[in-house]
Amino acid sequence: MSLFPQAAVIGHPIGHSKSPRIHRYWLEKYQIQGDYIRLDVPPDLFGRSLEMLASIGFRGANVTIPHKEAALAAADHVSERACLIGAANTLIFQDNEIIADNTDGHGFLANLREKAPAWKPGSALVLGAGGAARAVIVALAEAGVAQILLANRTPSRAEALAHALPAPIETIAWEAIPARLKDADLLVNTTSLGMTGQPPLEIDLAPLPSHAVVTDLVYAPLMTDLLKRARARDLHVVDGLGMLLHQAAPGFEAWFGTMPEVDDALREKVLK
Ligand code: NAP
Numbered sequence: 001m002s003l004f005p006q007a008a009v010i011g012h013p014i015g016h017s018k019s020p021r022i023h024r025y026w027l028e029k030y031q032i033q034g035d036y037i038r039l040d041v042p043p044d045l046f047g048r049s050l051e052m053l054a055s056i057g058f059r060g061a062n063v064t065i066p067h068k069e070a071a072l073a074a075a076d077h078v079s080e081r082a083c084l085i086g087a088a089n090t091l092i093f094q095d096n097e098i099i100a101d102n103t104d105g106h107g108f109l110a111n112l113r114e115k116a117p118a119w120k121p122g123s124a125l126v127l128g129a130g131g132a133a134r135a136v137i138v139a140l141a142e143a144g145v146a147q148i149l150l151a152n153r154t155p156s157r158a159e160a161l162a163h164a165l166p167a168p169i170e171t172i173a174w175e176a177i178p179a180r181l182k183d184a185d186l187l188v189n190t191t192s193l194g195m196t197g198q199p200p201l202e203i204d205l206a207p208l209p210s211h212a213v214v215t216d217l218v219y220a221p222l223m224t225d226l227l228k229r230a231r232a233r234d235l236h237v238v239d240g241l242g243m244l245l246h247q248a249a250p251g252f253e254a255w256f257g258t259m260p261e262v263d264d265a266l267r268e269k270v271l272k
Pocket of ligand 1: 133
């Protein structure tokens with residue numbers, strides 16, 4: 001293993017990635033002599049790029065679009081959660097082998113527990129059935145959520161997800177959301193609605209119980225229209241930035257040997 005620990009984020013394109021900012025902040029904070037770089041690698045060169053990085057002593061990599069499924073296929077060992085989610089975002093190079101993990105669900109739960117400490121696993125209404133929803137649902141089931149209502153614009157995607165995951169999922173029609181909000185202790189938006197440049201998520205939150213927590217995976221803008229309306233109803237809201245920050249922590253620990261803290265200075269650094 002090289003004395004100067006290095007890791008990378010690999011994607012295509014990669015310019016938008018906030019991962020270098022997060023990991024470099026922690027390297028500086030913990031005074032670790034190492035580096036974290038971004039690499040733009042097209043799909044046909046992805047496998048070779050992993051071989052090359054491992055051969056020159058990199059400790060591992062984050063992987064993002066479009067390599068998350070290929071990363072799973074390239075690994076010698078796959079964590080149970082990455083296997084269930086069907087995608088990896090964190091690779092660890094160890095003893096000439098590649099270990100693949102998916103830390104999005106960990107990031108989601110760590111953020112929820114940090115920002116809504118009174119939240120207890122009960123029932124959840126999850127909006128969306130894409131890659132992020134898979135990670136959220138696996139994490140919610142692991143945390144002991146007993147009922148997961150799942151609504152997606154394209155119902156067949158929600159049904160496929162309900163079949164694939166060992167979680168207590170009841171799929172509901174998008175139109176049924178207003179009637180089922182009263183059953184939810186937690187509302188999670190995993191769709192891209194509400195993101196800058198996308199239409200807002202237009203749901204009347206009036207039927208949600210007063211103890212319900214509302215969380216949005218979208219973090220640009222930080223305070224989405226959904227969260228603003230939840231706050232106007234005095235509900236507890238949790239923004240999506242913390243998930244992005246917490247999902248990075250297990251990789252940092254594996255590569256650089258310290259479990260890093262997600263603090264306010266990091267939040268500010270990433271928002272800049
Ligand atoms: P994805 O796989 O492309 O899924 C997108 C989801 O949004 C699908 O369920 C899709 O529904 C739904 N959707 C898109 N446009 C819609 C519309 N006009 N009306 C209703 N539903 C619509 O994307 P993803 O990877 O799951 O990511 C989803 C969001 O989560 C993105 O905003 C992403 O930035 C965010 N995210 C945040 C974090 C974090 O760390 N905070 C981590 C991962 C993802 P259909 O199936 O009907 O197309």
